[in-house]
Amino acid sequence: MSIKTANQTTLERLTEGQPVLVDCRPAAQAVGLAERTVLHAGPPLAWERACATVQSAICCAIRYEGWAPDDATAADLVQNGDVRIGPCHHQAAVGPMTGIVTPSMPVFVVENRVHGNRAHVTINEGLGKVLRFGANDDAVIERLRWLAREAGPILGAAIRTAGGIDLRALMAQALRMGDDMHQRNVAASALLARRLLGPLARTGADPGALGRVADFLGANDQFFLNLAMAAGKALTDPCRGMADSTLVVAMTRNGTDFGIRVAGLGDRWFTAPVEMPQGLYFPGFTAADANPDMGDSAIVETIGLGAFAMAASPSVVRFVGAGGFADAVR
Amino acid sequence: MSIKTANQTTLERLTEGQPVLVDCRPAAQAVGLAERTVLHAGPPLAWERACATVQSAICCAIRYEGWAPDDATAADLVQNGDVRIGPCHHQAAVGPMTGIVTPSMPVFVVENRVHGNRAHVTINEGLGKVLRFGANDDAVIERLRWLAREAGPILGAAIRTAGGIDLRALMAQALRMGDDMHQRNVAASALLARRLLGPLARTGADPGALGRVADFLGANDQFFLNLAMAAGKALTDPCRGMADSTLVVAMTRNGTDFGIRVAGLGDRWFTAPVEMPQGLYFPGFTAADANPDMGDSAIVETIGLGAFAMAASPSVVRFVGAGGFADAVR
Numbered sequence: 131m132s133i134k135t136a137n138q139t140t141l142e143r144l145t146e147g148q149p150v151l152v153d154c155r156p157a158a159q160a161v162g163l164a165e166r167t168v169l170h171a172g173p174p175l176a177w178e179r180a181c182a183t184v185q186s187a188i189c190c191a192i193r194y195e196g197w198a199p200d201d202a203t204a205a206d207l208v209q210n211g212d213v214r215i216g217p218c219h220h221q222a223a224v225g226p227m228t229g230i231v232t233p234s235m236p237v238f239v240v241e242n243r244v245h246g247n248r249a250h251v252t253i254n255e256g257l258g259k260v261l262r263f264g265a266n267d268d269a270v271i272e273r274l275r276w277l278a279r280e281a282g283p284i285l286g287a288a289i290r291t292a293g294g295i296d297l298r299a300l301m302a303q304a305l306r307m308g309d310d311m312h313q314r315n316v317a318a319s320a321l322l323a324r325r326l327l328g329p330l331a332r333t334g335a336d337p338g339a340l341g342r343v344a345d346f347l348g349a350n351d352q353f354f355l356n357l358a359m360a361a362g363k364a365l366t367d368p369c370r371g372m373a374d375s376t377l378v379v380a381m382t383r384n385g386t387d388f389g390i391r392v393a394g395l396g397d398r399w400f401t402a403p404v405e406m407p408q409g410l411y412f413p414g415f416t417a418a419d420a421n422p423d424m425g426d427s428a429i430v431e432t433i434g435l436g437a438f439a440m441a442a443s444p445s446v447v448r449f450v451g452a453g454g455f456a457d458a459v460r
Numbered sequence: 461m462s463i464k465t466a467n468q469t470t471l472e473r474l475t476e477g478q479p480v481l482v483d484c485r486p487a488a489q490a491v492g493l494a495e496r497t498v499l500h501a502g503p504p505l506a507w508e509r510a511c512a513t514v515q516s517a518i519c520c521a522i523r524y525e526g527w528a529p530d531d532a533t534a535a536d537l538v539q540n541g542d543v544r545i546g547p548c549h550h551q552a553a554v555g556p557m558t559g560i561v562t563p564s565m566p567v568f569v570v571e572n573r574v575h576g577n578r579a580h581v582t583i584n585e586g587l588g589k590v591l592r593f594g595a596n597d598d599a600v601i602e603r604l605r606w607l608a609r610e611a612g613p614i615l616g617a618a619i620r621t622a623g624g625i626d627l628r629a630l631m632a633q634a635l636r637m638g639d640d641m642h643q644r645n646v647a648a649s650a651l652l653a654r655r656l657l658g659p660l661a662r663t664g665a666d667p668g669a670l671g672r673v674a675d676f677l678g679a680n681d682q683f684f685l686n687l688a689m690a691a692g693k694a695l696t697d698p699c700r701g702m703a704d705s706t707l708v709v710a711m712t713r714n715g716t717d718f719g720i721r722v723a724g725l726g727d728r729w730f731t732a733p734v735e736m737p738q739g740l741y742f743p744g745f746t747a748a749d750a751n752p753d754m755g756d757s758a759i760v761e762t763i764g765l766g767a768f769a770m771a772a773s774p775s776v777v778r779f780v781g782a783g784g785f786a787d788a789v790r
Contacts, residue, residue: 307637307647317637317647324653327678331660331670340661348657 136374140393144369144377144433148243149361151295154253154286156278158233161221161250166197166207169218171229171426172384173399177208177215181385183264183421187228188215190266194274195232201266219380219391222367223250224359224426227262228385235274236282238289240297240360242368249363251356253277253285256346262425276342284343288329295325297361304354305435310443311358312427312436318354323347355427362429369393381432385424466704470723474699474707474763478573479691481625484583484616486608488563491551491580496527496537499548501559501756502714503729507538507545511715513594513751517558518545520596524604525562531596549710549721552697553580554689554756557592558715565604566612568619570627570690572698579693581686583607583615586676592755606672614673618659625655627691634684635765640773641688642757642766648684653677685757692759699723711762715754 131139157163168191170184177185185205192204192213207213218225225231230252237250255273259265289295300321307317330344347353366379375393382389387401404422411420430436461469487493498521500514507515515535522534522543537543548555555561560582567580585603589595619625630651637647660674677683696709705723712719717731734752741750760766770776 303646316633317650320647320650320654323657324650324678327653327657327660328671328675330657331674332667334667337662337664341658344661345658348654 131374133374133376136372136394137377140369140372140375140377143245143372144365144379146244147298147365147368149240149249149297149364150243151238151289151297151357151360152241152248153239154236154282154289155239156233156282157223157231157235157237157250157252160237160239160248161223161231163221163231163233164214165233166213167233168192168208168213168215169221169223169225169229169231170215170384171218171225171227171424172382172404173219173387173389173401174217175215175384175386177205179386181421181424184228184385184424186264186266187230187261190261190264190270191230191232193266194261194271195234217382217384218426219363219382221250222248222363224363224382224429225252225262226254226356226359226427227425228264229424229426230261234278236278236286238285238357238360240357240364241294242364245368247364247367249360249367251360251363253281254350254353254356256350256353264421280339281343281346284330284333284335284339285326285347287333287335288326291332292326292329295322297357300325301358301361301435305439305442308443309354310436310439312355312430313440314351314443315354315358316351318358319347319351322354322357355430358435359427359429362433362435363426365433366429371396378432381428382426383423383428385422388423461704463704463706466702466724467707470699470702470705470707473575473702474695474709476574477628477695477698479570479579479627479694480573481568481619481627481687481690482571482578483569484566484612484619485569486563486612487553487561487565487567487580487582490567490569490578491553491561493551493561493563494544495563496543497563498522498538498543498545499551499553499555499559499561500545500714501548501555501557501754502712502734503549503717503719503731504547505545505714505716507535509716511751511754514558514715514754516594516596517560517591520591520594520600521560521562523596524591524601525564547712547714548756549693549712551580552578552693554693554712554759555582555592556584556686556689556757557755558594559754559756560591564608566608566616568615568687568690570687570694571624572694575698577694577697579690579697581690581693583611584680584683584686586680586683594751610669611673611676614660614663614665614669615656615677617663617665618656621662622656622659625652627687630655631688631691631765635769635772638773639684640766640769640776642685642760643770643776644681644773645684645688646681648688649677649681652684652687685760688765689757689759692763692765693756695763696759701726708762711758712756713753713758715752718753 189201189204198204304318309317372393377393380391388404389399389401519531519534528534634648639647702723707723710721713734718734719729719731
């Protein structure tokens, strides 16, 4: 088959997909994630090559699961092979920033109704000290435990009650409301909250618990990002393995390497040292304080959103100062 | 005082306002609306001059209140003066289309925190057969009774729990998400739903009732319109009576007359025959089937939104085919 024909077929396969949010349940059940396994963002990564941020998040996740009482023991478990680490992308999952997933963490389940495959992603933790940025203390762990104990089960019940939520329609509407779907997800987050309002009410959960989950969902403008990522993963996975196609079907970073996968080249990763983003810093901080780029969130760009939709998102353009695809090429 | 100075002062008074949604409770309590009173949109209107649509809605409202068993008796009550009709605008209220308000109907209460005045508006009934379009049957009445019995009390409890919702901030955000705040309120409606998610959950209402209210709130893209109108009324009322100012502080229609009020001319109405809108019709219908314009919703234009913000709302412009203020002047 010619590359052009293969790419056309693969692009159709990508664009015909129908990502539907169908569930939220622990990764052990949803992904079949094995005990003593920690998933991370990006291409495969040996512990020794991981940056401090990713190592910190892995240790925190091991403490959260109760597999080790402290970071030193946690690091030993990984180095001895008693805890395995591996990419989210190898387990039909994606994760923002450090991208950590462990078996007890609740994950959203997004099903591609056209191809039958599923993709998974954790619940966005919100702002402040969070695991995805490598924070590692008791507050981080307490929030993760609350997500597993209270938020995950209630969200899962609501989503199942809703009979699935069509993410394609929701994302299309949100893009017309100024979201780019990576930096800005306020429209999608609000539309999702509105969509979940009735199903959440019908869970019959205790009003206090329901109130906490609702506040959490309602206060996070980036809540939808993780779902956009899972939608991206659900859409791109059926394109992997399409012979002769040069379409890039994954772009991701782990803080050390940037990796891509190409449709016609199956499960193979092509990696290079990850770049340092040209970003905006809080006052007093510079690139010297920063960590190289990380996270599976570039799956959003892989399906043509995020940076590629940024020109349609005036507030992002004004904040980040970037333009459209043509500017990126220049 | 010069007109220019008076207008500057009045405009400042308008734009410094802070509309906050503080409650939802029956009009009898919130507005002090007297028994056997029906409010309607627009300037004052004698029953004989009312169009069939407004007469139909008034009769339906009287039957809803149980003051008459049928339309003929209802019409007699109005003609005999046993039921009084009057403008919403005279009772610190506004209403969309026919704009009907009766004492048992729950109304949102919007307080202008800078000037201390309050404005009121009914809960948007959604689509289908609704009182605001003059529909008059048992389904309309059943929905109104459900709003009074279940939706109003739950929404009121949630809003009071929230400690008030800043409509100015919410409207500013929604305008940047493509709403014009008259034809299109999907962003504001979704942001409001998200804001009410936690407070609704905390009402402790029965899950079935909460689910019905949440579905109702979540499925109506124009839910916020009524609140934008109440915000407009809360902002403009403090400008009425500002000596020497020529600022228009109310524009409204009752299906027969178009009326305006001018800041420097107090409570006086200036009216003219209402125009027939140049609109889009469902297939098979033309202007010959239409009713002249009606509703207090032009209060949204009075504060510079709606038609005046339409140029910033691409989806409305594409649908209605209109442009900005300059086009309107042409």
